[in-house]
Amino acid sequence: MTKSKTMTGAILPGNSTVEFREFAVPTPGPGQVLVQMKASSICGSDVRAIYRAHTGKGDEGYRPGTVAGHEPSGQIVEVGPNCKEFKVGDRVILYHISGCGCCDDCKEGYMISCHNEHRAAYGWQRNGGHAPYLLAEENTCIHLPDNLTYLDGALIACGFGTAWEALTRMRTGGRDRLLITGLGPVGLAAGILGRALGVSEIIGLDTSAARMDMAKKFGAVDLAITSDGEALDKIKALTGGKGCEVSIDCSGVGPARALALKGTRQWGRCAFVGEGNDIQFDVSPFLIHPQITLFGSWVTSLGHMTELTERLSRWDLHPDKTVTHRFKLEETGEAYRVAAEGQSGKVAIVFE
Ligand SMILES: [Zn+2]
Ligand SMILES: [Zn+2]
Numbered sequence: 491m492t493k494s495k496t497m498t499g500a501i502l503p504g505n506s507t508v509e510f511r512e513f514a515v516p517t518p519g520p521g522q523v524l525v526q527m528k529a530s531s532i533c534g535s536d537v538r539a540i541y542r543a544h545t546g547k548g549d550e551g552y553r554p555g556t557v558a559g560h561e562p563s564g565q566i567v568e569v570g571p572n573c574k575e576f577k578v579g580d581r582v583i584l585y586h587i588s589g590c591g592c593c594d595d596c597k598e599g600y601m602i603s604c605h606n607e608h609r610a611a612y613g614w615q616r617n618g619g620h621a622p623y624l625l626a627e628e629n630t631c632i633h634l635p636d637n638l639t640y641l642d643g644a645l646i647a648c649g650f651g652t653a654w655e656a657l658t659r660m661r662t663g664g665r666d667r668l669l670i671t672g673l674g675p676v677g678l679a680a681g682i683l684g685r686a687l688g689v690s691e692i693i694g695l696d697t698s699a700a701r702m703d704m705a706k707k708f709g710a711v712d713l714a715i716t717s718d719g720e721a722l723d724k725i726k727a728l729t730g731g732k733g734c735e736v737s738i739d740c741s742g743v744g745p746a747r748a749l750a751l752k753g754t755r756q757w758g759r760c761a762f763v764g765e766g767n768d769i770q771f772d773v774s775p776f777l778i779h780p781q782i783t784l785f786g787s788w789v790t791s792l793g794h795m796t797e798l799t800e801r802l803s804r805w806d807l808h809p810d811k812t813v814t815h816r817f818k819l820e821e822t823g824e825a826y827r828v829a830a831e832g833q834s835g836k837v838a839i840v841f842e
Pocket of ligand 2: 590592593595596601604605606
């Protein structure tokens with residue numbers, strides 16, 4: 491393969507801008523592969539913890555100068571020594587956290603929860619997808635089936651994986667109504683996947699009329715309600731006074747998160763996946779007495795991301811339908827500006 495020696499990558503200086511820097515095109519070492527990027531989408535976490543300011547700490551700490559982008563998908567163009575499964579030409583999704591591979595969490599496939607000092611997330615502590623090539627650990631690659639697009643792959647790498655994990659952990663299925671608070675990209679994913687899992691009725695809440703319309707258009711919700719002081723009464727009215735068996739907060743905003751919990755039916759399950767902020771609610775009437783099971787769920791595991799990928803392929807269901815804005819790498823600044831406005835569907839960088 492002839493590859494150029496250098497490439498341009500996008501970094502996030504933390505002042506609501508994007509800068510470009512030259513990087514050496516990496517050569518894969520043992521157990522590593524070089525992935526030519528085809529799609530690299532933008533996540534709410536990038537905007538929240540890196541783009542506006544470097545507020546992230548620990549696992550969400552951004553190493554300044556790192557190529558951004560933690561939702562990468564592409565094609566392997568070079569493999570290092572001792573790779574066991576993947577070869578040149580393979581289409582791959584990157585599970586976006588490289589864990590130590592040896593701790594209990596890594597062995598369960600939850601590299602997201604690895605506490606080893608060698609844990610590093612693509613786009614946070616090691617170079618990510620906003621560049622023509624990404625150096626990846628082979629054990630973070632997931633095969634992307636031929637009938638899924640690279641954009642599908644990028645969306646599975648974080649947002650759809652996150653929604654899948656919470657929904658399946660709550661054993662969401664055909665007996666359930668689903669309540670979604672926050673109709674950004676993860677909320678859309680929750681609705682689309684919830685329906686695929688058999689949910690018959692989906693109620694979505696947001697404060698943005700544009701996002702409510704989009705969710706209906708994508709078939710992610712049956713009904714969209716404005717998230718305000720009357721929303722809980724409306725949820726109850728729509729569900730015979732009972733609430734939804736399953737609810738998921740994808741907003742990361744306190745009042746909406748509380749609505750997800752309060753809109754959950756007695757004996758129901760509620761998951762928080764939207765990050766940041768806090769929540770205040772009276773524990774007895776809203777959690778203990780209604781016998782609610784409350785889940786915190788962070789991203790997903792390698793195994794469950796693989797499972798999701800297989801199901802999407804089998805169902806011919808395409809996450810990429812939620813992409814409303816596509817930009818070239820050199821337009822990454824504009825891409826982040828649009829994503830940060832919080833009115834769009836998914837925003838993605840695509841490569842020719
Ligand atoms: Zn993400
Ligand atoms: Zn580990």
